[in-house]
Amino acid sequence: MSATKWTLVFILLAATTVTVLAQQRDPAGLSLDFPVPVWPANGVLSPDMKDHFVFVDLANNEYVVAYPENLGSPNYDKDGPKERRVFRYKLQRAVEPQVGVSITSTGGKYKYVYAVSNGPKAKQSIDQWALVLPEGIAGTASKQPAGWFGTVQSRRKIAVANPDWIKNGAAAVFSFSKAEGQIQPGDAKSGFELESDFKPGFTIGFFRQAESTDSVVQQSGNIPQVVIKNATPPPPPGGGPPAGGGGGGFGGNQTPAAATTAWQPIKDAVDKLIQFEYNSKPALLLGPKFDKSATDKGIAMDFMQGITVLSKSGTIPESAFVKSTLSDLDGYIKAGGSGPLRLSGQPKSAAETEVFNAMKISLHLQ
Numbered sequence: 001m002s003a004t005k006w007t008l009v010f011i012l013l014a015a016t017t018v019t020v021l022a023q024q025r026d027p028a029g030l031s032l033d034f035p036v037p038v039w040p041a042n043g044v045l046s047p048d049m050k051d052h053f054v055f056v057d058l059a060n061n062e063y064v065v066a067y068p069e070n071l072g073s074p075n076y077d078k079d080g081p082k083e084r085r086v087f088r089y090k091l092q093r094a095v096e097p098q099v100g101v102s103i104t105s106t107g108g109k110y111k112y113v114y115a116v117s118n119g120p121k122a123k124q125s126i127d128q129w130a131l132v133l134p135e136g137i138a139g140t141a142s143k144q145p146a147g148w149f150g151t152v153q154s155r156r157k158i159a160v161a162n163p164d165w166i167k168n169g170a171a172a173v174f175s176f177s178k179a180e181g182q183i184q185p186g187d188a189k190s191g192f193e194l195e196s197d198f199k200p201g202f203t204i205g206f207f208r209q210a211e212s213t214d215s216v217v218q219q220s221g222n223i224p225q226v227v228i229k230n231a232t233p234p235p236p237p238g239g240g241p242p243a244g245g246g247g248g249g250f251g252g253n254q255t256p257a258a259a260t261t262a263w264q265p266i267k268d269a270v271d272k273l274i275q276f277e278y279n280s281k282p283a284l285l286l287g288p289k290f291d292k293s294a295t296d297k298g299i300a301m302d303f304m305q306g307i308t309v310l311s312k313s314g315t316i317p318e319s320a321f322v323k324s325t326l327s328d329l330d331g332y333i334k335a336g337g338s339g340p341l342r343l344s345g346q347p348k349s350a351a352e353t354e355v356f357n358a359m360k361i362s363l364h365l366q
Contacts (some may be wrong), residue, residue: 003243029309030204030282032161035272039064043086050081052215054226054269056278061094061123062275065266067224072231072262085226092208092279094123096185099285103200105361117188126183127210128175130276132158132203133286135169137196140288142172145191148180150174152194152321158206159277165305166204167289176210194288197339199362201289201299202306223255223263232256297337299362300345304329307355321345321352340364 040046045066051275053071055064065088096119104111118126131138137154144150156171174192176182183189233256235275245360273279284306291301307326324345332341341363347353359365 018278029161029282032277033157034278036269037065039066045084051106053266054273056091056273057088058091060088060200060274061091062088063091063270064088065228065270066268069226072227072256072259074231074263076230085224086239092124092128092211092274093281094215095207095209095281096120096122096175097125097126097129097205097207097281097283099205099283101190101286103286103358103361108360109197110199110288112193112200112264112283113190114192114194115188115190116183116192118183118185120186122185124209125185127208128173128280129205129207130156130158130174130280131172131194131285132166132168132206133170134167134291136291137170137198137342138289140170140194141198142174143191143193144174145181145189147176148174148189148192149177149179149311150192160204165302166202166366171291172287197291198288198289199290199359201295201302201362202284202309203287203289205283205285205287206276206279207283208276211274211279223259227263227349228255228259231256284315284356295337296339296363297333298361300329300333300337300341303359303363304333310355315354316351317349318350319352321347321349321356325355 034056036054036056037049037052037296039057041059045052052339053067055067057064064086066084066086068076068083069085070076070079070082073079098117098119100115102113102115104113116126116129133152137152140152142150142152149174152172154170154174157168158171160166160168172194181189182287289302302324307322307329309317311318311322311326316322325343328341328343328345341359343356343359343365347356
């Protein structure tokens with residue numbers, strides 16, 4: 001049996017505001033571009049934002065729904081948008097995950113035991129997290145600590161920023177089941193386990209607080225009454241039901257089709273934004289990745305890219321060991337990537353030692 005411990009620290013994501021769609025990406029390249037624009041710091045929307053109604057405000061860990069008060073009215077296209085009504089809802093990504101994983105191998109099986117901590121400066125508890133796994137991993141089993149439940153979803157495809165490197169198609173999903181299971185700022189929880197036939201490689205975990213059902217229902221489900229009222233035809237002269245068969249309309253039992261049509265793009269944008277891929281903090285860590293068909297060259301390329309990302313993020317400083325290991329991996333790959341791998345440098349820090357020992361599980365080191 002061989003064992004190694006990893007402490008791959010969460011890579012801090014720095015958001016930047018750019019262009020009309022104001023996409024944001026972290027320096028390590030782990031985050032997807034947000035599907036909605038960034039809310040301007042001064043709260044003033046430029047004219048080219050007139051057709052955008054959902055925004056992200058990372059500085060406040062919120063998404064903003066800002067729609068014109070005349071949305072849904074028959075003359076909307078002619079009159080143009082009037083003053084906006086602005087509503088804010090919390091995102092679930094104000095967490096600071098730090099992840100360690102102990103990996104043991106025996107009899108062709110690999111056991112991954114994760115410990116998750118939440119940094120003391122986090123604004124929210126870690127209540128849910130998901131680990132991206134490759135396709136064909138149906139035989140992987142999961143266990144979880146008390147107060148949590150977990151499952152391996154063999155057809156859960158979570159979008160990632162670099163699908164050529166991070167292989168998706170399945171996911172291990174963990175969520176708290178009791179309040180005492182929540183990982184509050186400054187706390188930690190261990191005992192999240194996976195057992196798999198797949199060798200370790202680099203993947204991404206997504207960490208967040210549990211969803212707010214209030215925000216989901218209010219903005220992803222229900223249409224605001226003002227929009228329904230705008231879209232409700234006036235009653236015909238002489239009384240009777242509204243023209244066009246609008247039913248009760250505002251205050252009634254039916255929603256006018258114009259209100260549904262006007263609100264649908266907002267609902268779709270919110271539904272996408274609150275998915276795991278965007279509404280979580282990503283972290284680079286180790287998980288089941290390589291089946292028996294994986295080549296040494298492919299595994300070496302994975303470690304090379306992972307070490308590079310960790311070095312760029314500052315998780316592992318660009319030390320002499322890192323430089324020599326990246327050089328050795330590069331030479332090994334260019335030579336065909338088969339047979340034993342020789343590393344010319346020796347690890348000195350704890351983090352370097354963890355990387356060195358982890359490579360022993362998936363590659364033949366000399």
